[in-house]
Amino acid sequence: MYKIMIADDEGITVEGLQYIISKNFEGQCSVEYAKTGREVIEKAETFRPDITFMDIHMPGINGIDAIREIKKTQPAIKFIILSAYDKFSYAKNAIELGVFKYLNKPIEKQQIVEVIKEAMSSIDRNREARSEDLKIREKLETVVPMIENGFIYDLLFRENNNTDIMNFKNILGIEQKYGYIIIFEFGESISGSSMTNIPGTTVILQREYSNIREIIADEFQNAVSCNPLANKIVVYIPHDGAELDYRLRSIVVDKARSSADSLSARLGLEVRIGIGGIKTTKDMKESYREALGAIAITDRKVAHADDVSVNIIYEEDYPIMIEKNLFKSVEQGNTESALDEAGRFYEWMTECSNGNEYDIRLKVLEFVLRSEKIAHELSGTSYVFSSRSGYLPAVNSMKLDNELREWFLSKVKSAAVKVANTKKDKKGSVINRAIEFINKNYNSILSLDDVSMEVDVTPYYFSRLFKEEMNIGFVEYVAKLRIEKAKELLNCSDMSMKEICLEVGYTDPNYFSRQFKKYEGVSPTEYREGLP
Numbered sequence: 011m012y013k014i015m016i017a018d019d020e021g022i023t024v025e026g027l028q029y030i031i032s033k034n035f036e037g038q039c040s041v042e043y044a045k046t047g048r049e050v051i052e053k054a055e056t057f058r059p060d061i062t063f064m065d066i067h068m069p070g071i072n073g074i075d076a077i078r079e080i081k082k083t084q085p086a087i088k089f090i091i092l093s094a095y096d097k098f099s100y101a102k103n104a105i106e107l108g109v110f111k112y113l114n115k116p117i118e119k120q121q122i123v124e125v126i127k128e129a130m131s132s133i134d135r136n137r138e139a140r141s142e143d144l145k146i147r148e149k150l151e152t153v154v155p156m157i158e159n160g161f162i163y164d165l166l167f168r169e170n171n172n173t174d175i176m177n178f179k180n181i182l183g184i185e186q187k188y189g190y191i192i193i194f195e196f197g198e199s200i201s202g203s204s205m206t207n208i209p210g211t212t213v214i215l216q217r218e219y220s221n222i223r224e225i226i227a228d229e230f231q232n233a234v235s236c237n238p239l240a241n242k243i244v245v246y247i248p249h250d251g252a253e254l255d256y257r258l259r260s261i262v263v264d265k266a267r268s269s270a271d272s273l274s275a276r277l278g279l280e281v282r283i284g285i286g287g288i289k290t291t292k293d294m295k296e297s298y299r300e301a302l303g304a305i306a307i308t309d310r311k312v313a314h315a316d317d318v319s320v321n322i323i324y325e326e327d328y329p330i331m332i333e334k335n336l337f338k339s340v341e342q343g344n345t346e347s348a349l350d351e352a353g354r355f356y357e358w359m360t361e362c363s364n365g366n367e368y369d370i371r372l373k374v375l376e377f378v379l380r381s382e383k384i385a386h387e388l389s390g391t392s393y394v395f396s397s398r399s400g401y402l403p404a405v406n407s408m409k410l411d412n413e414l415r416e417w418f419l420s421k422v423k424s425a426a427v428k429v430a431n432t433k434k435d436k437k438g439s440v441i442n443r444a445i446e447f448i449n450k451n452y453n454s455i456l457s458l459d460d461v462s463m464e465v466d467v468t469p470y471y472f473s474r475l476f477k478e479e480m481n482i483g484f485v486e487y488v489a490k491l492r493i494e495k496a497k498e499l500l501n502c503s504d505m506s507m508k509e510i511c512l513e514v515g516y517t518d519p520n521y522f523s524r525q526f527k528k529y530e531g532v533s534p535t536e537y538r539e540g541l542p
Contacts, residue, residue: 012130015059016043017050017076018092019069023115027063027122034123038130047071054080059087061110061129066093074103081107086136088129092117155223155237157181160470162236162244165294166191168474175291182234186248191286191297192233192266194226194243195305196279211241211279218277219243225272229265244298254288259314266312285314329358336422340381341388343430345423352377352422356415371405374418381425388429440465441479444472452491453515458484492516493529500538507534 012035016027024043031039042057044050047068054062062080066073077089088110104112110132111125161178168174179185196215197205205211215222215238226233226245234246247262254262262285270281284304286297300315308318336351355377359370378401408414447464448456461484462472476484492514499510508519516522526534 012039012061012133013057013059014039014041014126015050015053015057015062016041017045017047017062017068017073018043018065019045020065023065023092030119030122031126035126045069047073047076050076051079054084054087058084060133061088061090061126063090063092066091074107077104077107077109088132090125090129154182155220155235158234159236161234162246163470165246165291166244166298172292174474179291184232184234184248186250188250188252188288188290189246189248189294189297190254190288191294191301192230192245192247193284193286193298193301193305194222194245194270194273195282195284196241196243196273196277198279200280200282200309205241205280205282208241212238214277214279215241215243221276222273225276226269228272229269246294249288252288252290254316259316263312263314263317270311281311283312285312287315327362329355332358336377337380337384340384340422340426340429343388343426343432345426345430348381348422348426349419352419353415356418360410367410370410371414374414375401375405378418378421381422385425385428388432440467440472440475444476448488448491452488452495453513456488456515488515489525490529493526496522496526496534497530497537500534510534 014031016024018024018027028041028043031041042053042059044053045068047070050062050064050068051071064073064077068076071079073091077091080087085108089104089107090111090113091104091109092113092115094115110129113121113125157178161175161182164174164178195205196211198207198211199205219238222243223233223235226235226243230245230247232248234248236244266283266285270283273279273281282305284301284306286300286304289297297315304313304315304318307313310318332351332355336348336355339345339348339351356370356374359373363369379398382398404417405414408417443465444461447461451460458469458473462469465472467475473484476487480487482490496510496514499505499513503510505513507523511517511519511522514522516525523533523535526532526537530537532540
């Protein structure tokens with residue numbers, strides 16, 4: 011349906027246009043008319059026409075000024091000027107206003123019909139473009155949260171993922187090297203430092219997540235959010251610099267307080283917010299831990315890590331980065347890096363101990379116990395209380411310059427090796443079971459969800475793990491396997507193309523042929539004909 015406004019003070023013109031429209035566009039148009047410039051402006055606001063026939067010399071406000079006023083709020087209207095005056099100044103004004111057509115009276119009936127058809131076609135194209143744009147936006151509303159989830163997951167919970175993180179940043183348009191984490195914690199009420207009714211709150215957060223994202227984005231325009239983790243939502247905020255001075259920190263806290271008020275009003279829940287410090291992308295886990303600490307250490311609704319002293323303050327020369335890299339290497343199962351960092355730390359201790367050997371012995375024992383704790387947690391091995399009863403006398407009896415250093419490095423190495431072997435065994439087990447399942451079921455409808463369910467890991471994790479271990483994506487692996495099986499049948503059987511297509515797991519012969527040509531460079535028929 012098209013809405014057409016006729017703005018002319020001559021009754022004969024109005025009646026003529028109405029007659030032409032009704033005869034040539036029956037059932038397609040709704041028509042209104044106005045006799046003065048003010049009337050057409052007022053009716054345009056309520057009727058909202060698609061097409062407007064406008065006489066230049068209207069009583070009161072002239073046609074050009076009326077168009078100018080209407081264009082302020084309804085720029086998409088197709089204006090067709092009707093003028094009994096062939097003046098250049100009128101045409102010039104019409105062009106400047108983006109008028110669709112400029113017609114001089116008297117106007118032929120067929121000319122009216124043609125210009126209406128042309129305007130309708132233009133409107134249809136605009137509507138289709140608008141519809142496509144809305145479809146794209148609708149898809150983005152589905153896809154973007156998934157991308158943001160992947161980014162947050164890789165940023166905080168996955169190791170050796172620099173390439174993936176850079177890819178996520180490129181997709182999301184994040185150029186900044188630095189950023190920080192904000193954690194929003196929800197509950198029905200606050201009891202001490204904890205929230206109540208976490209299960210019920212989780213249900214509400216899942217249901218309202220899209221609205222929560224919008225409220226957070228209203229205050230933090232560049233925010234990247236992930237789906238609720240129980241009663242918490244983790245948000246990453248990109249930042250241009252390596253520091254957040256007092257003024258900017260105050261602004262961030264004020265924005266957090268405002269978003270907390272809006273979220274509480276929307277959800278009917280209590281909200282607490284922890285804000286971590288500025289970190290580089292690769293160190294964002296620290297900002298995440300600081301944000302968690304800010305929530306845990308205070309009963310304030312909004313707390314910034316720098317305000318509540320979440321961070322440990324070290325002596326000036328303490329090699330904090332060597333310490334962090336040492337335990338990070340153990341967590342990753344990176345034996346070589348763990349040994350290197352442990353050696354560097356031991357050298358620092360011997361240089362800075364000022365002859366106090368017990369400081370060194372205590373630190374060695376502390377680091378060994380921390381490394382083994384990491385190994386136990388990540389490998390799932392059984393903890394035996396008495397297994398380290400000899401550590402203290404051994405540490406106290408060893409010589410500092412060689413024995414203690416070698417013992418220290420050997421224990422760190424053992425912890426890292428245990429983590430590495432656990433990861434390798436788990437990955438190998440998952441991938442081996444997946445390959446076995448794929449090989450048995452490649453000729454049926456086989457999805458990533460099917461295989462990940464079979465090996466009991468989430469589809470997201472399985473997809474990444476499969477590509478890391480096999481150097482090929484799951485979909486491409488299955489496709490290549492099917493093509494290889496098809497080649498065997500083409501070589502050794504007289505089955506028809508349709509039979510082979512179904513036998514290797516394809517339901518559409520045309521799609522099977524395209525896939526075959528994609529990997530082999532020839533169609534299945536050409537492949538068979540080319541056999542010796």
